[in-house]
Amino acid sequence: MYTGIVQGAFPLCGLVDEPGLRRLAVDLPESLQDELSIGASIALNGVCMTVTRIDGPTVHFDAMQETLSLTTLGQLKMGDSVNVERSAKQGAEIGGHLISGHIDxxxxxxxxxxxxxxxxxxxxxxxxxxxxxxxxxxxxxxxxxxxxxxxxxxxxxxxxxxxxxxxxxxxxxxxxxxxxxxxxxxxxxxxxxxxxxxxxxxxxxxxx
Incomplete structure (x- = not known):
């Protein structure tokens, strides 16, 4: 779950298209990497994504074909900025409204x-x-x-x-x-x- 309070917009620094799959990468500041691990959930442009790899500041994600068809992630180009929000922690202040990261x-x-x-x-x-x-x-x-x-x-x-x-x-x-x-x-x-x-x-x- 997310609060809808975006923590920053960061440029796409990695983009690889494979059959039925798009691999995305974003450099995140230290403030958003605290206790971040593979398998964690991060919203990119409102889409709930799973962290697949972490290389220093660079965080990697995989988007499946269904996600690419439903959302705008398939339209992104290298250098495009994406809104980023870490998943909400227990007891976190809800400054916006609860967002699931499941795009309609x-x-x-x-x-x-x-x-x-x-x-x-x-x-x-x-x-x-x-x-x-x-x-x-x-x-x-x-x-x-x-x-x-x-x-x-x-x-x-x-x-x-x-x-x-x-x-x-x-x-x-x-x-x-x-x-x-x-x-x-x-x-x-x-x-x-x-x-x-x-x-x-x-x-x-x-x-x-």
Missing amino acids: GRARVCEVQRSENNVSLYFQLPEALCKYVFHKGFIGLHGCSLTVASMDKERGIFSVCLIPETLRSTNLSALEVGSEVNIEVDRQTQVIVDTVERVLAEQGVNRE
Whole structure:
């Protein structure tokens, strides 16, 4: 599990494509290597990844074909920055909201509004996920816990507002129209929506 508070954005320093597999490597600072071991979980752009090798500051990961198909990890190029968060420890402060690192899909940037001190990003959601996104609800974008600023259910477009600190510490500042991000809907919201739908469906069947 993760808190959605990204601990930094770091450039991809290793990238090897093999049949059905992509090997990724990132140099991490000492602050993120404390007690890090092979098998540990680290989120890269919101995707829960397993550490496969550690060479000094360089940490290696393997992404399978299913992960590459569902997320943006297959689009990465050498030097691209990825958002990094170590998995949450027992008793850690939850500054954002709980994120599993299991991506639900990708959303495409359809508009960027920049002002002096913040940026508003608008995204086109996959139709199947629209029912889980609500105004003032939580959503994970590239591993960042964010509040939904607006949601147009008819068009399937939602927005978030980014403060200077988020722009400084994550890779969201580099997004432009056409960029894709990994999205994870709020699990509590998903459970509530699915449960209500199931109950209503059952009631409908019982009334027939």
